[in-house]
Amino acid sequence: MSRTDIPVSRREFLKRMGTGAVGLVALQWVSMAQPALAADDPPPEEAWGILIDLTRCVGCNSCALACKASNGLPAPDVAPSALSADVYTFVEAHTVTTADGTAGTRYVKRQCMHCVNASCVSACPAAAMYKSPQGPVVYRPERCLGCRYCEVACPFGVPRFEWDNGLTPTINKCWMCFDRLQQGEQPACVSACPTGAMRFGKRSELLAQAHAQIASNPHRYVDHVFGEHEVGGTSVLYLSDVPFEELGFPTGLPETAPPEETEKIMNQLPTVIGGMTALMTGAAIFTHRKSNRSLEPIQAEKEE
Amino acid sequence: MSLIASPVLWLMIALGVGIPLVLIAGVRYLAYRLAGRPDSIASPSFDPLELPLPRFASSWQAVRMLVWVGLLGGGVGIIVLRFVYGIGAVTNLSDQFPWGLWIGFDVMSGVALAAGGFVICAAVHLFGLKRFAPLTRPAVLTAFLGYLLVIAALVVDLGRPYNIWRPLVHWQHHSVLWEVGICVATYTTVLFIEFLPVMLEGAHRVQAVARRLPVMPVARMIRKFTVVLAVLAVVLSTLHQSSLGSLWVLVPEKLSPLWYSLYLPVFFFISAVAVGLAMTIVESTLSSRAFKRGLELDLLADLGKYAAVVLVIYLLARFADLIARGAGPLLVQANLQTAFFWLEIGLGVVVPIILFSIRPLRYRPAVLFSAAVLVVVFGVVLNRLNVSWIGLLPYTGPVYFPSWMEILVSFTLVSFGVIAFGLAAKYLPVFPAEAER
Numbered sequence: 001m002s003r004t005d006i007p008v009s010r011r012e013f014l015k016r017m018g019t020g021a022v023g024l025v026a027l028q029w030v031s032m033a034q035p036a037l038a039a040d041d042p043p044p045e046e047a048w049g050i051l052i053d054l055t056r057c058v059g060c061n062s063c064a065l066a067c068k069a070s071n072g073l074p075a076p077d078v079a080p081s082a083l084s085a086d087v088y089t090f091v092e093a094h095t096v097t098t099a100d101g102t103a104g105t106r107y108v109k110r111q112c113m114h115c116v117n118a119s120c121v122s123a124c125p126a127a128a129m130y131k132s133p134q135g136p137v138v139y140r141p142e143r144c145l146g147c148r149y150c151e152v153a154c155p156f157g158v159p160r161f162e163w164d165n166g167l168t169p170t171i172n173k174c175w176m177c178f179d180r181l182q183q184g185e186q187p188a189c190v191s192a193c194p195t196g197a198m199r200f201g202k203r204s205e206l207l208a209q210a211h212a213q214i215a216s217n218p219h220r221y222v223d224h225v226f227g228e229h230e231v232g233g234t235s236v237l238y239l240s241d242v243p244f245e246e247l248g249f250p251t252g253l254p255e256t257a258p259p260e261e262t263e264k265i266m267n268q269l270p271t272v273i274g275g276m277t278a279l280m281t282g283a284a285i286f287t288h289r290k291s292n293r294s295l296e297p298i299q300a301e302k303e304e
Numbered sequence: 305m306s307l308i309a310s311p312v313l314w315l316m317i318a319l320g321v322g323i324p325l326v327l328i329a330g331v332r333y334l335a336y337r338l339a340g341r342p343d344s345i346a347s348p349s350f351d352p353l354e355l356p357l358p359r360f361a362s363s364w365q366a367v368r369m370l371v372w373v374g375l376l377g378g379g380v381g382i383i384v385l386r387f388v389y390g391i392g393a394v395t396n397l398s399d400q401f402p403w404g405l406w407i408g409f410d411v412m413s414g415v416a417l418a419a420g421g422f423v424i425c426a427a428v429h430l431f432g433l434k435r436f437a438p439l440t441r442p443a444v445l446t447a448f449l450g451y452l453l454v455i456a457a458l459v460v461d462l463g464r465p466y467n468i469w470r471p472l473v474h475w476q477h478h479s480v481l482w483e484v485g486i487c488v489a490t491y492t493t494v495l496f497i498e499f500l501p502v503m504l505e506g507a508h509r510v511q512a513v514a515r516r517l518p519v520m521p522v523a524r525m526i527r528k529f530t531v532v533l534a535v536l537a538v539v540l541s542t543l544h545q546s547s548l549g550s551l552w553v554l555v556p557e558k559l560s561p562l563w564y565s566l567y568l569p570v571f572f573f574i575s576a577v578a579v580g581l582a583m584t585i586v587e588s589t590l591s592s593r594a595f596k597r598g599l600e601l602d603l604l605a606d607l608g609k610y611a612a613v614v615l616v617i618y619l620l621a622r623f624a625d626l627i628a629r630g631a632g633p634l635l636v637q638a639n640l641q642t643a644f645f646w647l648e649i650g651l652g653v654v655v656p657i658i659l660f661s662i663r664p665l666r667y668r669p670a671v672l673f674s675a676a677v678l679v680v681v682f683g684v685v686l687n688r689l690n691v692s693w694i695g696l697l698p699y700t701g702p703v704y705f706p707s708w709m710e711i712l713v714s715f716t717l718v719s720f721g722v723i724a725f726g727l728a729a730k731y732l733p734v735f736p737a738e739a740e741r
Contacts, residue, residue: 083399119554125482126470143470146463148402149481153554160399161463163392169463250557258554263478265550265569269543276542280430280535287432288531 047116047135048181049203049235050190051210052109054247055220056197057091059107064090066192067111070177083110085160088174089189096242099219106240108247109189109198112137112158112174113227114235115257116203120150120159122259128171135203135235136176144171155231155253176235203235210239232257319381324373372719379716382709383460391463394709401696401704408692410457410714412548413685414450415488416572419580420587421447421495422534422541429534436603438736439584441502445725445734446587448495451488453721460713480550487544494536501526506732545576552691560695561631562645567621568691574618575684581611582656582679587725589673594726597735605666608675612660615679619653644686644694652683 061079067089068076080087089111098104114137115121120129121137128144131137146169151159162169177187185191190200199206207228214221226244227234230253238244245251386394397404424443427433459465471485501523507513508520549572552559565571585604592599626632634642659665659675666672693704728734 122478123481123554125476125479125485126467127474127476128470143467143474144464145467145470146465147461147481148463149551151399151402152551152558155555155557157400161402162390163397163399164390165463166387166390167464169390252557254556258556259478261556261566262480262550262554265547265553265566266478266480266483269483272542272546273539276539277535280426280538284430284531284535287430 047133047203047235048176049114049135049201049206049237050176050187051199051201051206051237051239053197053199053213054106054108054238054240056195057107057109058195058197059091059093059105060194061091062192062194063109063189063198066188067174070180070188083158083160083173085162085170085172087160088112088172092248094247096246098242106242106247108238108249111189111236112176113156114174114176115155115231116233116235117231117257117259119153119155119231119258122262123149123153125149132178134178134181136178136181137173138175138178139171139173141170146171153258155258156250203233203237206237210237213239229255231255232260315381315384317377317381319377319384321373321377323380324376375712376716376719379712379719382713383716385709386460386713391461394707394713396704396707396710398703400700403692404704405693405706405710405714406457406461408689409685410717411454411461412688412692414454414457415545415548416576416579416684416688417583417680418447418450418454419541419545419576420584421450421498421580422537423577423580424584425498425534426538429531430538436607438600439588439603439607441734441736442587442591442729443580443584444495444498445502445728446583448492448499449721449724449728451492451495452724453717454488455492456720457714457717460717480547480554484544484547484551487540487547491537491540491544494533494540497526497529498533498537502732502734509733541576542573546570546573548572548688549691555696558696558699559691560634560641560698561629562626562634562641563691563695565625565629567625571618571622571625574614574621575687578611578614578618579679579684581607581614582676582683585611585672585676586680589669589676591725591729591735595729595735599669601667601669601672604672608660608666608672611676611679612657615653615657615660615683619649619657622649622653639698641690641694641698644690648682648686648690650682651678652681652686653679656683 064080064087065076067073068080068087071088073086073088075086080090082090089109092108092110094106094108096104096106114135118129118131118137121131123129125147126143126145128140128142129137129150130140146161148159148161148171150171151157151161158173160172162172177185177189180187186200190198199209201209207225210225210228214223214225220241222240222243224240224244226238226240226249227236232255238249240247382394391397395404395406420443424436424439428436428440458468462468468485471479471482472489476482504519504523504526507517508523513519546569549568549570552564552568553566556564585607588600588604591597626635635645636642656675656679659671659678665675697704
C-alpha cells in the first residue's frame with residue numbers, strides 16, 4: 001500500500017504552522033477546510049467502483065471464497081454467513097415475492113460500500129481510514145488507535161474489530177483489493193464471479209451502464225441504482241428486480257453525506273476560537289479595569 | 305468451582321493487592337528520601353517502609369474498607385484481563401455496539417463533570433466574581449483529576465492505546481474526534497499548569513524540598529499567567545465540550561430524533577456549563593463533610609442560582625429545537641426512549657430549576673446539594689448515556705447492556721479519582737485556610 005499518499009495540502013499546512021501565529025493557524029484552518037477527499041484527488045466519478053446486478057447472482061459464493069483466498073483469510077473453503085474480522089464479504093439469501101407474484105430467492109453480496117464521502121474516513125482521528133483517489137476506502141493499521149469511531153459512524157455497519165485481541169486489534173473490512181488494483185487487476189470477487197453479476201469500472205461509467213440497463217429493461221429492474229445517491233453516493237452500486245428494502249438494504253439513509261454536516265460544524269471552529277478568545281479577553285480587561293487593577297491574577301490565597 | 309481454580313482470579317487478586325502495596329510503599333519511600341523520616345517513627349524499631357495500618361472507628365467501617373479495596377483490586381485485575389484477552393473478553397461490546405459504558409460514562413460524562421474547572425476559573429479570573437475565589441482550587445483539582453481519569457478510561461477502552469499520540473501528529477481537521485483528542489490533550493496540560501502552583505506550595509511545606517528547589521518563585525511566575533490560562537481553559541473547553549456532541553451528528557440514521565440534532569454541540573456545551581456549576585456544589589458539600597470544614601453556603605447558593613439560569617436556557621433551547629425538527633409527537637409515545645427523555649429532562653433539568661430558583665430552598669444545604677446531584681446524575685450523565693446508548697437502541701436493537709466487569713472498571717476509576725482528591729486535599733493547600741474565609 002502506498003504510504004506517500006498524504007495530501008500535499010496538509011503537509012504544507014504543517015509547514016506553515018511553523019510560523020506559529022495563532023491567527024495564522026485559524027486562517028489556515030479556514031482555507032484548509034475541505035471534505036474528506038483531498039483537493040489533489042480526482043473527482044469521485046473518476047474513481048473505481050463495482051456494479052452488482054442482483055438479478056444475475058445465483059448465490060454460488062465464489063466471490064466470498066475468492067476474497068478469503070486473495071486476502072489470506074482463514075478457512076478459505078468455508079462459505080461465510082456474516083461479516084467478521086475474518087470475512088470481508090459474504091452472500092446473503094433473501095426469500096422475496098417477485099414481480100410475477102411467485103416466491104423466489106435473491107442473493108445479496110455484502111461488503112464495504114466504499115462511500116464517496118465516507119463517514120469512517122471523516123470520523124477517523126488519525127487518518128487510519130483513508131479514501132484513496134482510486135476509490136477504495138483503505139485501512140492503515142499502523143495509525144489506528146482502536147477507538148472504533150469508524151464502526152459507530154458507518155451507515156452500513158461494515159467495519160469489524162478484533163474484540164479478542166488484547167494489544168494489537170485491527171479494524172477489518174473489504175478494501176476493494178487495493179493491492180490488486182495497483183497491479184492493474186480487478187478485485188478478486190469480481191474476477192471470480194461466474195455469472196457476470198459484478199462489473200468493475202469507473203464509477204461514472206458504471207452508473208451510466210446501470211441506467212441504460214434499467215431503461216432497456218424497465219419491467220425487469222426497479223428504477224433505482226442503490227448507491228447512486230445514498231449517503232452522498234457509494235462506489236459499490238446495486239441493481240435489483242425487487243425493492244431494495246425487501247433485501248435488507250438500509251432505508252431512510254440521507255442523500256447528503258453525513259460528513260458534510262460535521263464538516264460544517266468543524267468549519268465553525270475558527271470562528272468559535274476567535275470569538276471566545278476575544279470575548280473572554282475583553283471580559284478580563286473590562287473587569288480588571290473596573291476594579292481598578294492591572295491584569296494581575298486575583299488570588300485565592302495569600303502566598304506564604 | 306472453576307473460578308477459584310482459575311489462575312486468572314489469583315492473578316487479579318495478586319495484582320489488585322500488590323499494585324496498591326507497591327504504590328503506597330513507593331510513595332512513602334520517596335517521601336522519606338525527600339523529607340527525611342518524621343520524628344515520630346525515627347526510632348529504630350520502626351521500619352520506614354512499614355505500611356500504615358489504618359485505625360478504624362468501628363468494625364463496620366473496617367468491613368466497608370475491605371470490600372472497597374477488594375472491589376478496586378478486582379477492577380485493576382479486569383483492566384489487566386482486558387489487555388491480555390481483548391476488549392471483547394470483559395465487555396458486552398460488539399461490532400453492532402462498539403461504544404459502551406466506558407465511552408458514554410467515563411469519557412463523555414467524565415469530561416462534562418470536569419467542566420467546573422473552566423466555569424469557576426472564568427467567573428473568578430475573567431468575569432471578576434472574586435468572591436468565588438475560594439472555590440477555584442478545588443474546582444481546578446476536580447477538573448484535572450477528571451481529565452486524568454478520562455485519559456485513563458481511554459487507555460483501557462482504546463484497542464491500540466500506544467497510538468494515542470497519533471492525532472497530535474496526523475492532523476485531521478475534518479474529524480470531530482481528532483479535535484476532541486487535541487483539545488483534551490491541550491486542556492489537560494493547561495489544567496496541570498493551573499494546578500502546579502498548588503503542588504509547588506505543597507512541596508514548599510516540605511522543608512527538605514523548599515531548601516533545595518526554588519518552588520515559590522516558579523509558583524509566582526505561573527500565577528502571572530492565570531488570566532491567560534483561564535482564557536485558554538474557556539476556549540479549549542468550549543471546543544471539546546461541544547465537539548463531544550458533534551461526534552453524534554455523524555450518525556443521523558442511528559440516533560433517536562429525541563436527541564439527534566445539528567445543535568447537539570450547542571446543547572452539550574450549555575449543559576456542561578450547568579453541570580460545572582452543579583459539580584462545584586456537589587464537590588464542595590462532600591468535601592466539607594469529609595474534611596469537617598465549614599460550608600461556603602452563600603457562595604454555593606449563588607452558584608445554584610446561576611445554574612438555574614443556564615438550565616432554563618438549556619431547557620428552552622432543547623424544546624425549541626425538538627419542536628422545530630418536528631419531533632414533538634415522539635414526546636408522548638410509550639417507549640423506553642421517551643421514558644428516558646422525560647427522566648432526563650424532568651429530574652435532571654426541571655426539578656433542579658425549581659429547587660434552585662426558590663431562595664429559601666436554595667439556602668438549605670440538603671436541598672441545594674440534592675438539586676445539584678440531580679443535575680449531575682440525570683441532567684448530564686443520563687443525557688450522555690441517552691445519546692451514546694439508549695437513543696441508539698431503536699436502530700441497533702437491544703444488543704448492549706454493560707457487563708459487570710465494565711461497571712466495576714468504571715467504579716474503580718472513579719474511586720481512584722476520589723482517593724486522589726482526598727490525598728490532594730489532605731497534603732496540598734487546596735482549600736483556603738479557615739481564617740481567610
